[in-house]
Amino acid sequence: MAFSLGFFAYLSLKIRATLLRIVFKLQNRRPFRQHQLLAAQIPVTKKRVRIPSRDPGRFIVADVYYPHSLSNSPTAAAPVLVNWHGSGWVLPYHGSDALFCARVAHEANIVVVDADYRKGPEHPHPATFYDVEDTLRWVGSKTPSSSSAALPRFDTTRVAVSGFSAGACEALIAGSVLRKTLSHLVTIVAIVAIYPPADLTLASTARTVPRPVNPLPTFMLDLFMDSYIPDRSQRADPKASPAHVAEEDFAGVVVVVTADGDTLAPEAEVLAKRLDVKGRRVVLTEVKGVGHGFDKGGVEGGREWKAREEAYGVAVEELRRALEV
Template identity: 35%
Template sequence: MPLEALLHQRGEYEGRRNAIITSTMGLFDFLRYLRLKFLISSLRLLVRLLVPLPAPKPDSVLRIPSRDKGRTIKIHVYNPSGVARSAGGEPYPVLINFYGSGFALQYHGADDRFCRFVATHSSHVVLDVQYRVAPENPFPAAVNDAEDAVQYLLGHPDKYQTSHVSLCGFSSGGTLALVTSTLFPRGTFESLIGFYPSPSMAGDPGERKAPVPGRERPSFWTKVFREAYIRGKDARDPRISPAFADTTNFPQEMLIFTADHDVSATDMEALAERIKKEGHASGRNIVVRRMEDCDHGFDKNKKRENQMEAGREAYAQVADFLKSLESKIG
């Protein structure tokens, strides 16, 4: 057989083989998605039945444009003392909040009590952002939604004090707040508040240890959530794990709450120490408060009064923190 015919035949063989491999990989990815969809949907249903989420009561609801054509992003708005800014009145400083979801659970509205408390005890308007979750919308969907929400706010200086914007988040929402703060020029955000964020998705979650051991939770669901969200991406990407971000990009003022029995606390406290050390020359102020005898999600743990009390203390500290920033507004 002539050499040209052999090469042609070999090329056809390689093409068929690559098509089979691509088809097999596509089937594998689809089956993996179905598994993740089944597991997470089952958990969502179980949570909805056993721990129903109280209906949030914002003052109004915004639907802002997404970068994706035909989509909008839902935002719950909480006005200071429940009073909307009057026409022609001075815009309010802003706190943007991201709820905790494991990047998989649909918990928007779970921070209603916190958002109302902050709006009542400070002069900040609170925008509670609904972002997309996995497995239906893996990374970077949540990051894109957070970035779009900030871009919307910055584009409306007539409605918001765009020079006085703070970020806040709970659990994965705290991780998202950390990530979002690094996506914009330094100085965009006045402060950042994080409740038990997990700053790193690199490594085996089953190997993480809480500062005070003894009440660690099984890591099964954490692994499922990570697989659904990251979907094969590099976990060291700073947009996934802000522990790997340039610390100079974080806001000047930061307030972080961790918990004795939370495995996320060790990574977050290590990152906070690095932020503090590397930001010393620029005068960065970062306060880390570890809540004694508390677990991940302590402020929502209604079964333990000491943890609910810790939540009330933390909320009050956030209000005081924001009021101290307001006092500097000239």
């Protein structure tokens, strides 16, 4: 029998999620704008596309970034990175990774697809999983939608996935569960997961580190989880929780970036160490003195700025290596 949250329980989540969205929008207006301005200075082309979903008449919004060199080679097939933003599966933060996407496109000379996805509590699990799957199906299609006819061709044999926070969790699932089921469409060779949650069965109070830096409050973590997967019995679903995916399903390259002040770091590190087996390249980088979301904002030369440069540098280097560019 399908899980039913109940009207009043849903209404409570909806009200709290709406208030949190308002607060986050006000608090993050400046760093979001800062990232957009920094991204605009990088010599790449950005195009907004609408990706068909499995639901008739509904589309998934995505921004496609690619270096100018690919505009001059329309017949050449380019490797692709598909990215999903952080959100706690609740916050509408598509576009918050603009700087990362622009830098990877420019510095690694690849196409980056920065895709949105549905959020809870309006669209609980598995809605996000379906959007991630539909985005990868679009990437793997031989003829992308007519709205993106001007895009460079995708080399579907060289595909990587990445994400931040909740989006990093989705990237880990895309690079394992969906890597297997969509192998006839795309060959996912690498995963880049930056400060991901990895085990959604953990209680919020169990997430601790010795020296937390601006940790996510437990009430917020509970709101995120209750909005995303209100049915607790589904939190061990491999389509939602990377820690419960068989290790052999993951891509051959896995890059995990954590922050020592982030309470989500331990579970990500446990997963990375479990995946570090013969035949797979696992790169686990812990940046020091910063917390969750450290790359969003920060002043030039400051601790967060340096941590961001370290994390993005690792991502670019490993993507170039994995995608052979």
